[in-house]
Amino acid sequence: MSPFSVCLMAIVALAILGLPVGYAMIAGSIVYLLVAGQDLSIAAEQLLQGLRGSFVLLAIPLFIMSAELMNVGSLSNRLLHFCNAIVGRFRGGLGHVNVVQSVIFAGMSGSAIADAAGVGRLIISLMTREGRYTRSYAAAITAASAVVGPIIPPSIPMVLFALVSDASIGYLFLGGAVPGLLMAAALMALNSAMARLRGFPVEEAVPLRAVPRITFRAFPALMMPVILLGGIYGGITTPTEAAAVAAAYAFLISLVLYRDVTFAQAYEAVLTSARSSASIGILIGGALVFNYVVTIENIPADLSAFLADYELSAVSFLLMVNVILLILGCLLEGITILLVIVPIFIPMAQVLGIDMVHFGVVVVVNLMIGLITPPYGLLLFVVGSVAEAPLLAIIRDVLPFLAALLCALAIITFVPDVVLWLPRLLGYNG
Amino acid sequence: MRGRLLKLAGWLRRRAENIAAALLAVVFVSFILQIVFRYVLGWPVGWTLEVSTLAWMWLVLWGAAFVVRERDEIRFDILFSTVSPRLRRGFVVIAGVVLAGVFAISLPAVVDYVTFMRVESVSYIDLRLDYAFSIYILFALAVIGRCLYRIGAALQGKSPETADLALHREE
Numbered sequence: 001m002s003p004f005s006v007c008l009m010a011i012v013a014l015a016i017l018g019l020p021v022g023y024a025m026i027a028g029s030i031v032y033l034l035v036a037g038q039d040l041s042i043a044a045e046q047l048l049q050g051l052r053g054s055f056v057l058l059a060i061p062l063f064i065m066s067a068e069l070m071n072v073g074s075l076s077n078r079l080l081h082f083c084n085a086i087v088g089r090f091r092g093g094l095g096h097v098n099v100v101q102s103v104i105f106a107g108m109s110g111s112a113i114a115d116a117a118g119v120g121r122l123i124i125s126l127m128t129r130e131g132r133y134t135r136s137y138a139a140a141i142t143a144a145s146a147v148v149g150p151i152i153p154p155s156i157p158m159v160l161f162a163l164v165s166d167a168s169i170g171y172l173f174l175g176g177a178v179p180g181l182l183m184a185a186a187l188m189a190l191n192s193a194m195a196r197l198r199g200f201p202v203e204e205a206v207p208l209r210a211v212p213r214i215t216f217r218a219f220p221a222l223m224m225p226v227i228l229l230g231g232i233y234g235g236i237t238t239p240t241e242a243a244a245v246a247a248a249y250a251f252l253i254s255l256v257l258y259r260d261v262t263f264a265q266a267y268e269a270v271l272t273s274a275r276s277s278a279s280i281g282i283l284i285g286g287a288l289v290f291n292y293v294v295t296i297e298n299i300p301a302d303l304s305a306f307l308a309d310y311e312l313s314a315v316s317f318l319l320m321v322n323v324i325l326l327i328l329g330c331l332l333e334g335i336t337i338l339l340v341i342v343p344i345f346i347p348m349a350q351v352l353g354i355d356m357v358h359f360g361v362v363v364v365v366n367l368m369i370g371l372i373t374p375p376y377g378l379l380l381f382v383v384g385s386v387a388e389a390p391l392l393a394i395i396r397d398v399l400p401f402l403a404a405l406l407c408a409l410a411i412i413t414f415v416p417d418v419v420l421w422l423p424r425l426l427g428y429n430g
Numbered sequence: 431m432r433g434r435l436l437k438l439a440g441w442l443r444r445r446a447e448n449i450a451a452a453l454l455a456v457v458f459v460s461f462i463l464q465i466v467f468r469y470v471l472g473w474p475v476g477w478t479l480e481v482s483t484l485a486w487m488w489l490v491l492w493g494a495a496f497v498v499r500e501r502d503e504i505r506f507d508i509l510f511s512t513v514s515p516r517l518r519r520g521f522v523v524i525a526g527v528v529l530a531g532v533f534a535i536s537l538p539a540v541v542d543y544v545t546f547m548r549v550e551s552v553s554y555i556d557l558r559l560d561y562a563f564s565i566y567i568l569f570a571l572a573v574i575g576r577c578l579y580r581i582g583a584a585l586q587g588k589s590p591e592t593a594d595l596a597l598h599r600e601e
Contacts, residue, residue, distance in 0.1 A: 017525040018510035020503035040536035041543035244461040278493025
């Protein structure tokens with residue numbers, strides 16, 4: 001048996017036995033070094049040098065921190081009032097509010113889980129008050145709209161894709177904008193139809209003359225995406241620096257301007273961010289080590305050669321990738337797939353002449369949909385515990401949304417212009 | 431005695447959390463300084479970037495060693511969460527022995543590598559790389575220690591969820 005197959009088997013076995021995926025990859029790679037008779041310190045070297053050398057990775061703790069800081073203050077609440085004033089007046093209004101706030105909030109946090117656990121909590125309690133919407137529907141639409149978050153820039157998964165593919169983060173972010181809005185529109189259309197069908201209540205409309213005041217109250221929060229994306233596309237800051245600016249801005253408005261966050265709450269937010277950064281970080285570390293093994297073994301080249309034998313076209317390749325990722329998405333967590341499985345596809349995509357920005361957006365959309373695919377959709381568990389609704393009921397209510405998002409995925413996959421139009425408009429030559 | 435030990439463990443854990451939070455704060459502040467230096471003062475400096483990448487590397491390894499709780503870990507738990515508690519304890523023992531084993535076997539080579547790195551230093555802040563990289567040794571020791579603790583707990587018949595040092599604080 002070759003050292004590489006021993007390594008793969010060790011990783012899979014250890015992960016199934018319940019070891020965290022990052023540790024399983026580190027351990028499996030050390031097993032590889034042992035069997036292949038290489039220096040055992042290579043695992044440590046790859047991990048240390050990889051973490052120290054990848055500048056783009058710094059965006060991850062910073063985006064996590066800005067999301068946590070926004071979640072503790074009244075920032076999310078003000079944003080919610082603003083969305084309610086704008087779209088709450090239509091039938092199924094709070095459902096629309098849910099989607100719109102996801103789109104705006106997405107311009108800040110970059111993480112679907114933070115989105116669902118933070119603002120999601122507020123809106124679920126709003127929707128279920130006095131039994132206006134069923135708990136499971138509130139949970140389902142919150143999960144579905146949180147999926148849109150990391151498609152619209154900024155986005156932690158896109159940062160990770162940039163890491164494994166060397167594609168430009170700035171253009172990847174831009175590439176997600178139109179597909180993200182398309183998906184949000186699909187969700188809102190579906191929500192409208194459901195509201196009519198199931199007779200959801202119409203909220204009392206916020207009087208128009210109150211709108212300026214509510215907008216003013218939410219203004220600092222609304223400026224966040226402007227600062228962030230303006231900074232990146234005005235050529236002022238790199239995406240990583242923009243993440244730091246976002247965190248600083250969240251800190252400033254919560255602690256100085258609104259003064260509704262205590263020092264203890266701020267510390268708790270920083271600690272929570274440090275904790276999630278470390279658990280994602282060790283997974284990235286494991287992927288860095290495993291990636292060394294994959295490279296040494298020349299796996300991508302072998303797979304590309306295998307692919308060339310089958311004379312796969314770009315379209316059928318994308319279709320195959322989508323099916324594989326959707327199936328894996330039912331079983332594995334998104335970041336794991338992104339760091340372990342996706343790197344294998346990247347050289348093949350390059351051979352087939354698929355644009356990396358297009359491919360990145362397809363992959364990320366796919367993985368985000370995986371977050372709400374039963375049985376292992378992480379977001380389903382998050383909203384389930386927030387809404388206190390049984391998982392099965394949520395799954396039943398999430399299925400129509402899932403179908404809508406899958407249609408959007410098909411469009412994004414087969415019409416690359418949906419993704420590439422905006423980046424090209426702003427100077428991308430792909 | 432046991433109560434006192436748990437108290438000590440809780441105290442140590444809170445200090446470890448202080449350090450993790452501080453490391454994230456360092457990542458953040460040095461990044462902000464870098465932006466201020468470069469865009470506001472027009473005076474690019476190199477050390478800020480080095481400090482933030484080093485702090486990030488430390489944050490990951492320090493956090494993974496002492497701050498991340500079992501329930502925060504990203505794992506593939508479809509099978510793990512459905513088998514009987516008895517079998518699950520068996521899983522913990524096997525996985526723990528393998529993980530602690532490979533970390534222990536590679537430890538001498540890792541120590542060699544880290545001490546060898548004293549020949550290099552981080553360019554701007556003039557920090558010797560063996561100091562910077564020594565965090566990995568600490569991490570490896572913590573991984574081995576945690577594995578042994580979990581194996582011990584599993585052999586005594588405790589479920590993996592309660593075999594988490596971190597949980598004692600909340601109880």
